[in-house]
Amino acid sequence: MTTQKFRAALFDMDDTLIDRETAYNDVYRLFYDQQEAINKSVSWEEALDYFWSLSPNNATDARKAIVEIQGKWSGVVSDPETHYNFYFSNMGKMVKILPGVEEFVDWINGSSVNWGIVTNGDQFQHLKAQTTGLDKTAPFILASKLFGVDKPAPEVFMEAVRLLDINGLATEEILFVGDNPYTDIIGSHGVGMKTAWIRMGREYPSDAPAPDYTVDHVNELRDLLA
Known part of the structure; x- marks a missing residue:
């Protein structure tokens, strides 16, 4: 990496x-x-x-x-x-938070990296966040159906850029991390972000743009975000 x-x-x-x-x-x-x-x-x-x-x-x-x-x-x-x-x-x-994610969230919240969550779904995504505690630890959670369009539409990714609230931030300075090649990787790649795919024991499909990074857990990304 x-x-x-x-x-x-x-x-x-x-x-x-x-x-x-x-x-x-x-x-x-x-x-x-x-x-x-x-x-x-x-x-x-x-x-x-x-x-x-x-x-x-x-x-x-x-x-x-x-x-x-x-x-x-x-x-x-x-x-x-x-x-x-x-x-x-x-x-x-x-639903439960994945093992090791609480520690990762604590780490990234203590770093200089701005971050947030972009998820396809409606108000039930906020229920998941409440159940897992992410509603209290994530800077923002952007649920696509409450915004108006689902990933991979570019508008939802650009709304997330706005919510990151960093002056002069270019999309290529953002790492998007997700498990779905067709919504997460295609959509974020399409607006110029770099991409990290969560493998989950699968082979990456040949009909989607290759991710910049492939990992099994978000903790593997610390060196990129430190």
Whole structure:
């Protein structure tokens, strides 16, 4: 890893700072246990594999997901709005901060680096932040649907630049850190930011611009931000 220093950093939230993966399993375990049309027909392991197929690139459209689920198990009792609220309210209560992130946040808050969080989602992203304590430690949390556009749209990244509030800050002086190649890396790369991809044991796709850095945990970025 090169030793380029950045004046600012922006972070995705889910699977970058907080453990969405485990919470996703927990939410859908609760759903599985409540739905006899599923739990009477397949094992939890089979159901979980299917539920993960509804979350490509670690992103979920809960309203569309329930339509797919009901297409597979017609006896499932729900509807798009009910499932959306079930999924995100439980996710918001169950999610935990990733190991080592509290220490990283303490470190970056004691450094000279301005930073913030840019996350796709609505008010439920703020519930996740409250549950994990990030609402008290992050300088700002920009939730895309409350702003008006989702990543990878350039407008949400440029709003984050404004919120960083550094005179004369160029986008190439900002490191964007995220796990989703198609929203985080494509979007931040498109406005000129440098990028760091959270690997999570995956291969990087060939149809997205390569990240400048690939890491397994945000702690690996300290040398770039010191």
